[in-house]
Amino acid sequence: MQDFLELAVSATASGCVYGLVALAYLLMIRPTGIINFAVGEWAMVAAFGGHLLLSRYEWPYPVGMAVVIAFMLLVGWASERVAVRPLVEKGAPLLAPILALLGVLVITREVISVSFPPDPLPVPFPVEIQYYKYFVIAATAMVFAGFWFFFEKTLWGRTFEAVALNRRAAALMGINLSRVTAFSFAGGAAVAGLGGLLVSPNVSAHYLMGVPLAIQGFTALVIGGVGRVEGALIGGLLLAFAEQLTIRYAPIPSGFAQAVPLLFLMIFLIVRPTGLLRARA
Amino acid sequence: MRWLAAFVVLSGAAFLLGDYHNDVYRKMLLWVTLALGYNFLFGVCGQVAFSHFAFYGIGAYSVVILLFQLNVPLPLAIVLGVLVCIVVALAVAIPSTRLDGFYLALATLALAQLFVVVLNEGGSVTGGTGGIANYRLPAIFGMQIRGPWYTGVIVLVLLLTLWILMKLDRSWFGRACRAVRDNPEAAAAMGINVARTKVIAFTLTSALAGVAGMVYAFVDNTVNPPIFGLENAFLLLFMVIVGGSGRHAGAVIGAVLLFLLPFWLSPIVGHHHVLVFGVLMLAAILVQPKGLIAIWDRGRDRFSR
Amino acid sequence: MKKIIFAFLLATGIAHAQTIKIGVITDRVGVSKPYSEPATEGVVFGADEINRKGGVLGRKIELLIEDDQSRPDISAALARKLVDQGVVFILSVSLSPATQQQQTVTMEAKVPQMTPMNSADYLTTQLQNPYFWQTGPLGSTQGATLLAHAKSKNFKKVALITDNSDLGQAIGKAFKGALEKAGIEIVADEVVARGATTAMPQMQKIRAANPEAMFLAGVLTAENVLIFRAYKELGVKFPIHSSYNLSVPIYETVAKGFINSITFVDAYDPDKPEVKAFVAAYKKATGKDSQNLHGYGYDGIHLIADAIRRAGSTDKEKIREAMQKTDYAGVMGKKGMKYTFPEGKRAGFDPDGMVVRVYEKDKQGRVVHVGQK
Numbered sequence: 015m016q017d018f019l020e021l022a023v024s025a026t027a028s029g030c031v032y033g034l035v036a037l038a039y040l041l042m043i044r045p046t047g048i049i050n051f052a053v054g055e056w057a058m059v060a061a062f063g064g065h066l067l068l069s070r071y072e073w074p075y076p077v078g079m080a081v082v083i084a085f086m087l088l089v090g091w092a093s094e095r096v097a098v099r100p101l102v103e104k105g106a107p108l109l110a111p112i113l114a115l116l117g118v119l120v121i122t123r124e125v126i127s128v129s130f131p132p133d134p135l136p137v138p139f140p141v142e143i144q145y146y147k148y149f150v151i152a153a154t155a156m157v158f159a160g161f162w163f164f165f166e167k168t169l170w171g172r173t174f175e176a177v178a179l180n181r182r183a184a185a186l187m188g189i190n191l192s193r194v195t196a197f198s199f200a201g202g203a204a205v206a207g208l209g210g211l212l213v214s215p216n217v218s219a220h221y222l223m224g225v226p227l228a229i230q231g232f233t234a235l236v237i238g239g240v241g242r243v244e245g246a247l248i249g250g251l252l253l254a255f256a257e258q259l260t261i262r263y264a265p266i267p268s269g270f271a272q273a274v275p276l277l278f279l280m281i282f283l284i285v286r287p288t289g290l291l292r293a294r295a
Numbered sequence: 296m297r298w299l300a301a302f303v304v305l306s307g308a309a310f311l312l313g314d315y316h317n318d319v320y321r322k323m324l325l326w327v328t329l330a331l332g333y334n335f336l337f338g339v340c341g342q343v344a345f346s347h348f349a350f351y352g353i354g355a356y357s358v359v360i361l362l363f364q365l366n367v368p369l370p371l372a373i374v375l376g377v378l379v380c381i382v383v384a385l386a387v388a389i390p391s392t393r394l395d396g397f398y399l400a401l402a403t404l405a406l407a408q409l410f411v412v413v414l415n416e417g418g419s420v421t422g423g424t425g426g427i428a429n430y431r432l433p434a435i436f437g438m439q440i441r442g443p444w445y446t447g448v449i450v451l452v453l454l455l456t457l458w459i460l461m462k463l464d465r466s467w468f469g470r471a472c473r474a475v476r477d478n479p480e481a482a483a484a485m486g487i488n489v490a491r492t493k494v495i496a497f498t499l500t501s502a503l504a505g506v507a508g509m510v511y512a513f514v515d516n517t518v519n520p521p522i523f524g525l526e527n528a529f530l531l532l533f534m535v536i537v538g539g540s541g542r543h544a545g546a547v548i549g550a551v552l553l554f555l556l557p558f559w560l561s562p563i564v565g566h567h568h569v570l571v572f573g574v575l576m577l578a579a580i581l582v583q584p585k586g587l588i589a590i591w592d593r594g595r596d597r598f599s600r
Numbered sequence: 601m602k603k604i605i606f607a608f609l610l611a612t613g614i615a616h617a618q619t620i621k622i623g624v625i626t627d628r629v630g631v632s633k634p635y636s637e638p639a640t641e642g643v644v645f646g647a648d649e650i651n652r653k654g655g656v657l658g659r660k661i662e663l664l665i666e667d668d669q670s671r672p673d674i675s676a677a678l679a680r681k682l683v684d685q686g687v688v689f690i691l692s693v694s695l696s697p698a699t700q701q702q703q704t705v706t707m708e709a710k711v712p713q714m715t716p717m718n719s720a721d722y723l724t725t726q727l728q729n730p731y732f733w734q735t736g737p738l739g740s741t742q743g744a745t746l747l748a749h750a751k752s753k754n755f756k757k758v759a760l761i762t763d764n765s766d767l768g769q770a771i772g773k774a775f776k777g778a779l780e781k782a783g784i785e786i787v788a789d790e791v792v793a794r795g796a797t798t799a800m801p802q803m804q805k806i807r808a809a810n811p812e813a814m815f816l817a818g819v820l821t822a823e824n825v826l827i828f829r830a831y832k833e834l835g836v837k838f839p840i841h842s843s844y845n846l847s848v849p850i851y852e853t854v855a856k857g858f859i860n861s862i863t864f865v866d867a868y869d870p871d872k873p874e875v876k877a878f879v880a881a882y883k884k885a886t887g888k889d890s891q892n893l894h895g896y897g898y899d900g901i902h903l904i905a906d907a908i909r910r911a912g913s914t915d916k917e918k919i920r921e922a923m924q925k926t927d928y929a930g931v932m933g934k935k936g937m938k939y940t941f942p943e944g945k946r947a948g949f950d951p952d953g954m955v956v957r958v959y960e961k962d963k964q965g966r967v968v969h970v971g972q973k
Binding site (some may be wrong): 015096097100102110111113114116117119120121125126128152225229232233236266270272273277279280283284 | 391402409
Binding site (some may be wrong): 017020021024027028032033124127132133135136143144151156213216217218220222223225226227232254255258259261262267271272 | 612629631633634637671764789791793794795797798800801802804805807808815821822825826829832833850853854855856
């Protein structure tokens with residue numbers, strides 16, 4: 015029983031990270047429909063930033079964290095400016111920015127790869143290792159609470175929702191579409207960056223960490239549904255629990271356990287493709 | 296007759312190139328074959344799938360396992376290999392007809408990853424993580440087909456694939472696929488069986504990829520899991536988009552360019568070539584989202600005025 | 601007088617013109633980069649050293665270095681390219697599957713090839729390629745050496761954990777074989793997948809099986825770090841015995857605080873006189889500190905140079921024969937170890953040649969056991 019409780023905490027912490035990545039996708043998909051697979055690489059950039067500031071230069075954690083997140087806002091905004099806006103203005107099909115962002119993914123990964131030594135790099139824990147999971151859960155809860163509040167209660171959030179529901183109508187009502195898009199990308203990058211920063215003390219910062227995170231986050235998104243912010247977190251938690259409980263308790267050889275989330279996902283897609291939570295009408 | 300000329304020219308080139316260039320050439324031809332099939336699935340039928348390369352792997356592994364683990368004679372092995380691909384494709388396609396857009400993408404992404412897991416865990420059947428090596432193409436009619444002659448086989452498969460796809464493209468099936476891609480509801484209203492069209496398109500292109508895979512198995516005479524990893528699926532997508540999706544010529548251009556690009560870049564920029572690769576991709580998409588073939592068209596139009 | 605000058609110019613001209621070409625296939629951008637990069641640096645340093653001392657048979661070594669991006673199919677094409685360019689030997693310092701792929705080419709082209717670093721056992725057994733040699737420490741050797749050390753502790757039940765990379769699986773299989781042969785029961789057999797965010801469930805399962813020790817066969821640094829973290833979090837105390845992957849110095853920084861008293865099998869004895877000489881020479885020439893990985897590359901190029909010298913020519917058949925008769929002491933291996941290829945075998949790392957070391961206060965520490973006895 016003690017095992018299960020420990021595992022539950024561990025799965026919750028992992029689920030939070032997946033949820034953050036899913037949230038990052040969601041922030042960008044809702045107003046634009048663009049699926050940005052580069053969120054994984056963004057998480058990686060933040061992880062390396064964390065290593066640089068916190069490990070190499072040994073800045074205090076809150077300062078380092080704030081600077082990294084601020085930097086990610088910039089990165090997100092820049093990505094949108096370079097890879098998305100020109101295509102949207104030209105009226106390119108939706109797939110084009112998605113692919114352009116895949117190009118950004120490759121470029122980001124390579125820039126990091128040549129700037130740092132090839133081995134994984136350490137990122138320090140802000141608190142003792144036993145308490146770190148709670149830190150992750152708390153940080154994630156705050157972020158999700160913040161976004162939920164933002165979308166439900168503030169005018170800006172409603173604007174965002176309006177664009178998500180109907181771009182054209184929103185534009186006609188005078189909402190500045192490109193500004194909303196820019197903010198959504200900046201926000202997405204910051205959230206993904208936080209996810210990367212939170213997962214990296216455990217996993218260390220290495221330049222191949224992006225793609226698995228991107229896939230895990232996307233899976234979480236599909237499970238939870240694109241419609242609501244909470245869905246991202248729920249999807250992440252469900253995925254993490256499925257993964258970890260299977261490894262721990264399922265009587266199958268451990269090599270196959272890694273296939274279970276994939277199967278889980280495929281079946282889920284067939285039975286309930288729109289995700290668990292529905293969007294608001 | 297143009298087909299015969301193309302066959303002679305493409306195969307003949309193999310005899311003029313040195314060993315190394317022949318190897319690069321052969322692999323490029325295989326990628327072109329894959330890109331053609333993927334272009335049909337993605338560009339003409341509008342299905343975003345990441346499983347194409349996995350079927351390449353299924354074909355390769357099937358023929359090797361059938362021939363050398365189960366000792367099935369070559370012609371039967373080929374037929375059975377194709378059947379395996381068809382069965383797996385149907386197993387994925389039929390449930391997926393209810394999904395579209397990025398859901399199909401995700402399901403096929405999962406399939407591609409699952410494939411590698413199965414290969415790695417397959418023990419002595421798949422050779423596990425080391426794969427299977429140490430085999431040769433069995434003699435056909437008493438002849439050993441090697442080197443440049445084998446390139447001829449590859450060219451044959453490529454031209455066959457192209458021929459099949461071109462015929463399909465121009466037929467009512469091609470029109471049905473396009474209709475389904477552009478507006479499924481309207482297509483259904485016109486009497487097209489949307490689900491069946493999608494399933495046939497997916498299964499057919501996946502089987503073609505499987506055949507290409509069977510041919511690949513004897514190029515390096517090794518199959519192992521790293522060869523069929525997920526990055527290749529993304530590369531295939533890039534090839535088709537950059538070349539120009541929906542057009543056969545686009546697939547050819549995209550495949551040739553993106554396959555050869557790392558070889559050309561490597562001597563110039565050393566190990567930063569992947570970075571340049573990414574930048575070029577981004578630039579290509581920003582400048583001409585319809586693909587390089589559109590640039591070609593424009594150039595041609597301008598000259599013919 | 602003119603004749604003498606002319607002869608002198610001719611001689612030096614010939615000496616400069618005819619280099620001995622040696623191909624190197626490495627990985628500069630893919631998953632093998634953390635290992636391939638230092639190994640390649642070792643090769644380059646070794647070649648420079650040889651050239652400064654006059655080269656081989658009076659000729660300088662020219663390295664033709666290719667990058668296979670960790671893609672086995674490109675690897676084979678590159679091997680062909682090097683063969684076309686007239687190399688007399690190919691050094692493979694990329695992944696094991698890539699080396700395997702290159703073998704299909706070198707076997708057909710009858711060009712000597714060696715890997716100084718890969719440890720997969722199947723490289724010399726899957727293909728009967730008389731032109732290929734492997735001097736990296738085999739996974740089976742690692743398992744046996746580690747086991748010999750563990751046997752003194754009389755373990756009856758142990759756990760095994762690895763990752764899902766192909767090398768991690770290969771080493772895991774080697775460990776399993778060695779353990780089973782020694783009659784030790786494996787009570788838990790776990791895998792941590794690449795990209796995992798935690799190894800907690802696997803460690804819980806292992807804890808529940810109550811082993812006396814845990815054997816670690818994983819080779820992915822990030823995933824190994826996850827294992828150490830989970831180990832610490834769960835507060836388990838059984839000793840960890842690890843593959844040679846733990847000999848990579850990066851663990852001293854990235855797993856600081858988590859690796860004290862972990863034993864690992866290594867091919868590097870810091871007390872060995874050849875090692876001390878190498879470390880000093882490398883520091884002097886490049887100003888940088890070397891790691892054990894550099895030693896693999898360094899030994900590789902020297903083994904090739906040694907074979908060519910004994911062959912007395914660059915004829916590939918003569919080189920092949922000379923290589924098979926190698927008897928050379930390098931940087932890697934225990935004190936006094938020599939690389940040899942007995943009885944037509946092509947794996948040259950002495951099965952008795954590895955050592956077991958232990959991490960002391962997060963630094964790679966002393967040797968606690970030598971060989972397989």
